[in-house]
Amino acid sequence: MSLNSHPGGGAFAGYHPLVNFLYFVLVLIGAMVFMHPLSLAISLLGAFTYSVMLSGNKALKFNLKYCIPMMLVTALVNPAFNHEGITILTYLRSGNPLTLESIVSGCAAAVMMVTVIIWFSCYKAVMTSDKFVYLFGRVIPSLSLILSMVLRFVPRFKEQIKVISNAQKCVGRDVSNGGVIERAKHGLKILSIMGTWALENAIETADSMKSRGYGLPGRTAFSIFRFDSRDKKALTAIALSGALTYGGAVAGTMYWRYFPSMKGVDIGALSILTFIAYGALCSIPVVIQLWEDYTWKRLQSSI
Amino acid sequence: MSKKHRYLAILLILILAMTTFLTGCGGAGEEPPVDPQGGEQIEQPLDEVTGEETDSEEPEAGDGEVAGDSETDGNVVTETENENGGQGDVEYSESQGMKIDEETGKDQFLTDPVPAGKPIPVEPQHAVITDKQLTCTLTITCKTILDNIDDLDPEKVELIPEDGVILAKKTVTFYEGENVFQLLRRETKANKIHMEFEDTPIYNSAYIEGIHNLYEFDCGELSGWMYKVNGWYPNYGCSRYQLKEGDEVEWIYTCDLGRDIGGRNVLE
Numbered sequence: 001m002s003l004n005s006h007p008g009g010g011a012f013a014g015y016h017p018l019v020n021f022l023y024f025v026l027v028l029i030g031a032m033v034f035m036h037p038l039s040l041a042i043s044l045l046g047a048f049t050y051s052v053m054l055s056g057n058k059a060l061k062f063n064l065k066y067c068i069p070m071m072l073v074t075a076l077v078n079p080a081f082n083h084e085g086i087t088i089l090t091y092l093r094s095g096n097p098l099t100l101e102s103i104v105s106g107c108a109a110a111v112m113m114v115t116v117i118i119w120f121s122c123y124k125a126v127m128t129s130d131k132f133v134y135l136f137g138r139v140i141p142s143l144s145l146i147l148s149m150v151l152r153f154v155p156r157f158k159e160q161i162k163v164i165s166n167a168q169k170c171v172g173r174d175v176s177n178g179g180v181i182e183r184a185k186h187g188l189k190i191l192s193i194m195g196t197w198a199l200e201n202a203i204e205t206a207d208s209m210k211s212r213g214y215g216l217p218g219r220t221a222f223s224i225f226r227f228d229s230r231d232k233k234a235l236t237a238i239a240l241s242g243a244l245t246y247g248g249a250v251a252g253t254m255y256w257r258y259f260p261s262m263k264g265v266d267i268g269a270l271s272i273l274t275f276i277a278y279g280a281l282c283s284i285p286v287v288i289q290l291w292e293d294y295t296w297k298r299l300q301s302s303i
Numbered sequence: 304m305s306k307k308h309r310y311l312a313i314l315l316i317l318i319l320a321m322t323t324f325l326t327g328c329g330g331a332g333e334e335p336p337v338d339p340q341g342g343e344q345i346e347q348p349l350d351e352v353t354g355e356e357t358d359s360e361e362p363e364a365g366d367g368e369v370a371g372d373s374e375t376d377g378n379v380v381t382e383t384e385n386e387n388g389g390q391g392d393v394e395y396s397e398s399q400g401m402k403i404d405e406e407t408g409k410d411q412f413l414t415d416p417v418p419a420g421k422p423i424p425v426e427p428q429h430a431v432i433t434d435k436q437l438t439c440t441l442t443i444t445c446k447t448i449l450d451n452i453d454d455l456d457p458e459k460v461e462l463i464p465e466d467g468v469i470l471a472k473k474t475v476t477f478y479e480g481e482n483v484f485q486l487l488r489r490e491t492k493a494n495k496i497h498m499e500f501e502d503t504p505i506y507n508s509a510y511i512e513g514i515h516n517l518y519e520f521d522c523g524e525l526s527g528w529m530y531k532v533n534g535w536y537p538n539y540g541c542s543r544y545q546l547k548e549g550d551e552v553e554w555i556y557t558c559d560l561g562r563d564i565g566g567r568n569v570l571e
Contacts (some may be wrong), residue, residue: 084497091492095488096500099497
């Protein structure tokens with residue numbers, strides 16, 4: 001498998017925003033709701049592969065360096081608060097029991113959390129704010145604008161702070177100049193400049209959007225999104241695997257409980273089908289990317 | 304890029320660590336004394352707890368020496384009803400050493416006066432636990448669930464014993480000065496029965512959340528564990544009920560705030 005990074009969002013990002021959005025909705029809800037260990041593993045694997053495919057080593061580093069400690073902490077914290085379960089391993093200092101079930105469910109919750117974070121990092125790379133506004137600009141104009149602004153807020157802030165900090169550095173007033181108190185002063189100054197800029201910028205944005213007639217009836221927006229046969233195919237695949245997965249989940253073929261004792265559905269043909277469908281759903285963007293890469297290489301070599 | 308992630312991760316971990324630390328501390332600090340293996344072991348942590356939680360007004364309940372030094376005239380209003388043990392008796396409670404606040408009609412841990420003839424609460428911090436072994440009986444039942452099985456969390460149905468008896472009446476040993484909570488804790492541990500509790504400083508007692516993985520609210524929203532000693536449902540927490548020789552302690556699961564097990568309604 002090629003691990004070339006695709007910073008632009010890769011092949012899947014080239015699909016229609018509707019396809020992208022539907023996909024992430026299905027996958028994110030699935031990652032949060034399906035707590036069967038196998039479902040968790042499938043979703044984590046899918047998210048991990050896709051994030052590495054999108055951002056290469058950067059994602060790999062992030063996943064390993066921050067997600068694993070986060071997972072460990074979550075997994076350790078759960079048994080400190082939750083004492084339910086029939087398998088008592090030992091007693092904690094507080095006098096409450098430490099149970100196997102609470103440890104395992106803590107691990108499951110940790111995996112779930114990390115999986116959702118990784119899926120969201122993929123979402124961020126693929127569902128850019130223009131796509132989001134394209135989808136929801138008509139239905140919920142103000143909310144979608146706010147959402148896209150909020151999502152852009154942190155990266156934007158960071159960029160601007162870098163600009164200010166560089167400007168201050170030129171006059172010797174950056175946080176890297178001077179002693180501790182001086183530095184703190186400079187830092188506060190930069191933050192104050194930042195605050196002024198943010199307030200001014202917010203008003204400017206609002207005025208600008210208003211003067212362009214954003215949200216008014218009859219206003220059209222330029223977009224280059226086309227729903228073609230490729231999107232149709234992808235949508236069918238997503239809808240089909242999604243329906244199978246969610247249908248199965250509703251019917252209980254992915255049933256698993258952690259308390260009071262761990263017990264899951266007997267793995268039968270239907271369960272296997274559901275898990276395969278879920279696996280297919282989670283790996284759709286990766287498969288699309290691999291197919292694209294393969295086609296590209298094949299075309300190149302046949303020249 | 305990696306720098307910002309580092310800050311984020313550090314922040315997250317800090318928050319998590321802080322929550323763990325704080326709650327961990329709370330749990331350890333409020334913990335009532337356990338393990339009766341050595342009577343003198345217990346006294347040391349006791350003082351810590353006292354210092355933290357009780358103010359100087361604390362009645363010397365354990366000794367029973369503090370006579371009702373308050374004016375008995377104005378206290379008639381504060382009598383409260385207790386279906387099971389009769390009326391809460393202010394005069395009796397005060398003569399036993401319970402310190403009732405005139406304004407609220409309750410003691411400093413929000414307990415109403417006890418009915419005449421019933422033991423008043425003994426703060427676990429003040430209890431003197433000796434080496435003297437005494438016996439009492441202990442029963443744990445959840446028979447009410449059998450009648451309300453439809454309300455029960457479906458995942459828990461398999462836990463219910465057919466006769467509803469989790470621990471059949473059993474004669475158990477305790478150390479003089481111990482309370483109902485300490486007994487329950489030791490016996491559930493010894494009999495490999497799951498039990499989870501939470502310390503509630505405002506009532507100066509442990510609250511039993513679940514026994515045998517049957518938790519409060521598992522069988523309808525009015526359900527939970529109650530305890531009964533010698534046929535009476537005390538109107539205070541189990542950490543404040545000091546055991547005596549021959550006491551009959553029962554832990555009973557209620558599905559209706561105690562009304563279905565012949566107890567007082569805990570909300571009244």
